[in-house]
Amino acid sequence: MSPNRYTYLGPEGTFTEAALRTLPEAATRELVPSVSVPAALDAVRTGEASAALVPIENSVEGGIRQTMDELAQGEPLMIYREVLLPIAFALLVRPGTTLADVKTVTGHPAAQPQVRHWLAQHLPNADWESAASNADGARLVQEGRYDGAFAGEFAGPLYHLEPLAAEIHDAANATTRFVLVGRPGRPSAPTGADKTSAVFWLEDDHPGALLELLQEFAVRGVNLMRIESRPTGEGLGKYCFAVDAEGHITDRRVSEALMGLHRICPQVRFLGSYPRADAVPATVRPGTSDAEFTGAADWLSRCLDGRGEQ
Amino acid sequence: MSPNRYTYLGPEGTFTEAALRTLPEAATRELVPSVSVPAALDAVRTGEASAALVPIENSVEGGIRQTMDELAQGEPLMIYREVLLPIAFALLVRPGTTLADVKTVTGHPAAQPQVRHWLAQHLPNADWESAASNADGARLVQEGRYDGAFAGEFAGPLYHLEPLAAEIHDAANATTRFVLVGRPGRPSAPTGADKTSAVFWLEDDHPGALLELLQEFAVRGVNLMRIESRPTGEGLGKYCFAVDAEGHITDRRVSEALMGLHRICPQVRFLGSYPRADAVPATVRPGTSDAEFTGAADWLSRCLDGRGEQ
Amino acid sequence: MSPNRYTYLGPEGTFTEAALRTLPEAATRELVPSVSVPAALDAVRTGEASAALVPIENSVEGGIRQTMDELAQGEPLMIYREVLLPIAFALLVRPGTTLADVKTVTGHPAAQPQVRHWLAQHLPNADWESAASNADGARLVQEGRYDGAFAGEFAGPLYHLEPLAAEIHDAANATTRFVLVGRPGRPSAPTGADKTSAVFWLEDDHPGALLELLQEFAVRGVNLMRIESRPTGEGLGKYCFAVDAEGHITDRRVSEALMGLHRICPQVRFLGSYPRADAVPATVRPGTSDAEFTGAADWLSRCLDGRGEQ
């Protein structure tokens, strides 16, 4: 096991690496790129790395399916941190290249929808071919295979490229969310501004099952920040649901909701409680604070002793 | 305090006394009538009696308001047993009286709707006047004030009266439910066929409050057997709700629902868990058994240790 | 039929008469007392009177069962108006009587809980006996049967009595609600501040039925102002629910909820839409105004023509 090694979706120069470097502890770790999300997570599973940073959600493209599916299936892993990174692309070219010289461009497939309009306006005749990653695209430009690569501006120096344009993005506020994943262990300590992730499988052929899932949260006043369906692979219409809920598993309203779901779902996977990157404190509806849960438990004990009114 | 004394809504010869005598422990207790439901319950509060049997619900007239209000307000009491008694009246008369002789009849006001049709058919010209209780009516017939009294057939010998007709009731299956009330203490032991009674006050001016109350039960799979609104006395439209739920306070689904209601209601009064008189076992929806609650709690503990999948 | 005759729960001098006289149209009608709520309502059913004013709800005692049951069962009637009357009692005595002279008092049973504390404080030794109505109690005082009667102060002159004390009431804001009932016809015209009354029977042995009833209202944004259970007479635990909802049957959110309930309930009885006595305008949740209902219906029509986006 290598407690000092963190891996990330590489190669060097990707947005994932940039996101990882925003974490203070990254400064004291060996940072090693992996060739894919599964490779990064397997490195954690096998102990080659103690943690992996991988993208999990993109405000333009939605959930990153490979990450979601890897976390939902196979040997369990847990999320300990999240990082939000605004996404803006630079068009990286070899020094001396002008816009008129750019006939072919590349980048990760996920970059394409974010640069589509810029391309249509500035390089309507350029041919796009996908690369395995944005950084890989930059490397291919360095090697002369393409004229330009869309990547983070920070990737330029690494591949001796220069930005011909920067801050390119279709959607204002385009953001990618990354998670730091490790082997299962104690959840991150609660901060008052936390998020809890889990995956729930529902009973087959039970039309109201999703409604029941939401009610387990609603009745305990737990807000859902994200819910995304993923096929279970067992046939059309068979889904599991990945959920991010406001609050920490040690918050009583959250733990009671999770236990409620454990009782009614054939399968539940807890993916971790961790600080929200935006540090927004949880909203606590009246009647759902830990103090109120404790007060209710005390009252119940008194009822069992015939002293419910005291 | 008189642990050996039970009181009941008297006088002697009422249905309440008949109901009390169906309880095995009544055979070894001193049974003392009280003049009213408040008097019976106050005898328990002051310690003159260790328990009181009072009617709480009638299948024809609904909840007995005096009992409901006494249990909801004032010094707390608890329900330990319930008794169901089919209600059928006899027309009790002095020996020798014939139907043609009966010009005036009496009985408790609650008896009237149950004998109305019989009267219309057999004694269309008889005058009805209300008595304080069915047994009191019988006494007034003995004293010659009225010609006939509607009461339980068992009251006849007590007042030297004879039944001119019996098994009189308007509604087939007319039943009264009585409860044995004592000072607060440990609830009756669970039997697997139990009922839990409580009163809930809701937030003023919160239209969805009753829906939320029901959802606290529904989400834990607890069936409600009875819900009845009572004014709080604080103005029109201000209600509290008396509820009988299936199950025992020591059932996890019931206790979690009660605690949920304690958190969202400004006031809750637990009135007891006790064996159902009909001995029908509770229906336990999948996911709501004690074993499943325990399993969920164990899973949560493991999640907190990073072993949620084991 | 006597369109010009209104009846009310008599005798003369009751609160009901006082309530009826607050209605402007009462000035031009012949007002005739009835001996009981059923008698008043039967007078309407047979056409002897065109309308009857009867009490339906009391902020201290709750729903008036006889009125609720008469409206829920038997030949249909409808509510066209409501009247709210603050309830305060006077102790009426024969001229010359002093407080020290008062040994026996009377009044309607419903008056007792409202004067109990006053009695305990000022006349702790006086005996209470119930009368058929507050006005009847006054008459019995006039006849010398009792020393004092609790009734509305307005009843004094009618029976040549004087108030020894006034404004007696236990609960501040004690109020009784009366309804003006007629044969079924077009509901009162909508005013923007209306109330709709109905009675719903639920499926036997369906624990979630009340929750479903409430959800039919909630999903259309209709607030409930009152819900009260009444036994159906078919056995313990068999209830129907009397409901007062905010809004008028011609409001789309109300009519859709009523139709939804008609579909899921084995029986529904519409009791009328009529102006709220307090004239508080209905709160209309976003998405539930008539304009939004019409907009949605227009959109649906366009969808059926393939023009849903226009």
Added chain:
Amino acid sequence: MSPNRYTYLGPEGTFTEAALRTLPEAATRELVPSVSVPAALDAVRTGEASAALVPIENSVEGGIRQTMDELAQGEPLMIYREVLLPIAFALLVRPGTTLADVKTVTGHPAAQPQVRHWLAQHLPNADWESAASNADGARLVQEGRYDGAFAGEFAGPLYHLEPLAAEIHDAANATTRFVLVGRPGRPSAPTGADKTSAVFWLEDDHPGALLELLQEFAVRGVNLMRIESRPTGEGLGKYCFAVDAEGHITDRRVSEALMGLHRICPQVRFLGSYPRADAVPATVRPGTSDAEFTGAADWLSRCLDGRGEQ
């Protein structure tokens, strides 16, 4: 406009073409491949084709995002038919190639997860490179760029290739769902076994909004067959929901639910009602048939005339 021309996600030899050929009307249409889902749908929008068949959901990979996003945004289109196609791959090679000769394989990225295990077992050392479509992969094998292509067996003759293995799929019952999309018009006629598709946007920052969306369906007894979230592109956590509901827009329970959602959602897009490929008739919960809706509307009319009991 070319009413006789249908397009599909090409090139020739894809599963989409195979799916399109299962539709009887395809036999009399000119079938033209498009290079991408957006290109196919744009051909419909511009009138070059009267309909396009595109994949929308895969039991292994989930919703096809490009199709979902194209239908949710941009100029409106509607779904008129669906086709289900079991997915099984053949490994297509040039005649004479043996398994030992296969060093490089290709196929559409979506094919990879479905052949992964087969590859690990039979060709653990083969290199995978993605192609633009399965058929395109076959063409590249024909041209000698790769040794084998995973595609539908039906694509073999088109590219003069032979199957070295067939019926390859990781998940048993792997199925892709395709939809036939046209310009907006009258929905397909109801068959009793129909499906309705729509996209709903929810209010920002309203945690209970998804629960409300589900309740609009649940309260009218409409089952959801699929619900999938898609980012709106306006930032993390901003989602719209694509829904497939059981039933036809002309079913009253479906139309009332759609209108309810139109009222509470800031935006709704109706995508069509069309026959279910599996021809399973809709389950109609008691109280939600068209006859019961009509009965309730008739009752409401009678209530407005004072004849609610007839």
